[in-house]
Amino acid sequence: MTIRTHLTAIGVAVMALTGAAAHAQLHDPATPIAVASKVALRGEANNIAVREMRIVRTNDILVVQADMANMGRTDRTVFYRFKWVDQVGNQVGDGESWKQMSVLGLGQQTVKSVAPTSAAVDLRLEMNVEPR
Template sequence: MSAASKIDEIGMDSVTESNVERYSIPCGPTERLSMYSKRRITVAALSLIVLSTLSVAAPASGLISSKVELTTSNDNVQVTDLRAVQSDRLLRVQAELTNFSPYNQQVYYRFKWLDKNGFTVWDDEPWKPMIVYGSQRQIINVSPPSLFATDFRLVLHSSQR
């Protein structure tokens, strides 16, 4: 009996999840996979593909401290989030600096770009100035100057106020 004739027989108002047949897709000679299971497998596969493109996501402070070198100790400005993604052989880095002080803070930063063995792949970058306003966050987005860079260190210098 087809689904349309079953709906005609019981009436449109009384159609519920319990009295409608589940359709399945044949997967092999003796196995059948329901549409729900097929959808769950597809979502899981897509999730794995998306997660496999991420190389570093460092929300934990222990991971952030391994990627950040501080030249001065300033508790007012801290790296609170650090993310890196490698796509098409190009590393992209995003760092979030948070100023916990109510006053504006002058910060200087640069990146050290490293290859897969930990060797530098580019000369030292010049220091880049940035003002992080009082009780605000500032985002740094950067890509390496070389395709050989697979890792990085954020070098941060801030003036104490």
């Protein structure tokens, strides 16, 4: 392998790592890392932060409540859904449909969901925030 090929491979690796780091920074800084790992943000957060997420197992079924806070003064429309997964990461159930919710400026809303079956052991909160 030539020096030029080596440098090109290193450049590609650096760009890939930089892109991964930028992708990891998409979540709002006010969102705790443990919560951010359960949030799949589609696009920009636009001042919406998932401040807290509570997950409990009741009667062998997972139940979740997530608090979304609007850090800005303008109202935001949030589209969200929960994706439930089993032990190996496969989706459980047919999947939820997208739900729409308004979060007033400097306000907070709590969203709730229940797993479709007891096979669900984890979840992802998918969300898309309208820019205005």
